[in-house]
Amino acid sequence: MSVEVRVPTILRSHTGGQKLVSGSGNTLAELFDDLDRNHTGLKARVVTEEGGLHRFVNVYVNDEDVRFIGGLEAKLSDGDSVTILPAVAGGM
Amino acid sequence: MCNLVVVLRIAHELVEAIVAHARRDHPDEACGLIAGPEGTGEPERHIPMTNAARSTTFYEFDAEEWKRVYDEMWGNDEEVVVAYHSHTATEAYPSRTDAGIASELGLPQAHYVLVATRDPEVAEVRSFRIADGEVTEEPIEAVGAPDAVQTYKFAHSPDSTVYDCH
Numbered sequence: 001m002s003v004e005v006r007v008p009t010i011l012r013s014h015t016g017g018q019k020l021v022s023g024s025g026n027t028l029a030e031l032f033d034d035l036d037r038n039h040t041g042l043k044a045r046v047v048t049e050e051g052g053l054h055r056f057v058n059v060y061v062n063d064e065d066v067r068f069i070g071g072l073e074a075k076l077s078d079g080d081s082v083t084i085l086p087a088v089a090g091g092m
Numbered sequence: 093m094c095n096l097v098v099v100l101r102i103a104h105e106l107v108e109a110i111v112a113h114a115r116r117d118h119p120d121e122a123c124g125l126i127a128g129p130e131g132t133g134e135p136e137r138h139i140p141m142t143n144a145a146r147s148t149t150f151y152e153f154d155a156e157e158w159k160r161v162y163d164e165m166w167g168n169d170e171e172v173v174v175a176y177h178s179h180t181a182t183e184a185y186p187s188r189t190d191a192g193i194a195s196e197l198g199l200p201q202a203h204y205v206l207v208a209t210r211d212p213e214v215a216e217v218r219s220f221r222i223a224d225g226e227v228t229e230e231p232i233e234a235v236g237a238p239d240a241v242q243t244y245k246f247a248h249s250p251d252s253t254v255y256d257c258h
Contacts (some may be wrong), residue, residue: 090190091150
């Protein structure tokens with residue numbers, strides 16, 4: 001069971017410069033635990049210490065924003081594509 | 093001999109397009125991207141984005157639209173060269189929030205371009221690099237002939253220009 005993960009430029013320091021990595025897990029939370037084993041520090045950039053998603057990171061399973069499909073509990077299937085993106089935001 | 097260490101080289105038409113977008117969305121903040129071929133740092137394709145916050149003081153890419161745009165860029169081997177947004181009542185300088193969010197999880201390869209639309213006649217356009225909480229201004233070099241009537245000016249402060257002079 002394997003999913004591909006698209007890594008944004010700012011997090012490629014954790015993946016040795018790779019933009020596409022693979023990982024496994026039945027849920028997004030499990031996937032980030034798995035990714036962190038090979039790509040140390042990646043998880044902490046996406047997942048808070050309290051176990052939620054950081055406010056200014058977007059994570060998608062295929063085309064779905066995971067905020068609408070259970071957040072870190074979102075279910076993954078073999079062959080899914082996960083995309084991590086900076087939220088691109090700002091304000092006063 | 094002097095070499096400009098950092099500069100945003102961008103077609104005049106793209107600056108016009110950014111300013112026009114900022115004017116259209118005023119008084120809300122406008123935001124968008126200029127994409128270019130990966131690794132070249134050359135801004136080529138203007139992609140106006142929806143400000144999901146629809147606010148006069150905040151902007152945030154619409155998550156669904158951003159994913160569609162990113163997929164397209166991924167397929168074209170493009171990257172974000174310029175990420176721009178407007179300030180509609182304040183100067184064209186990144187706010188503390190702008191710098192904080194961009195440093196924590198932003199677009200490290202991008203030129204962050206700010207457009208101020210508080211003057212109804214002439215918009216101010218400035219460009220910055222943002223990394224590790226540090227904001228560094230850089231000059232903008234517009235390529236191509238400007239229109240007879242200039243709708244924007246570059247408000248780069250010369251003392252922050254970085255020259256490598258021998």
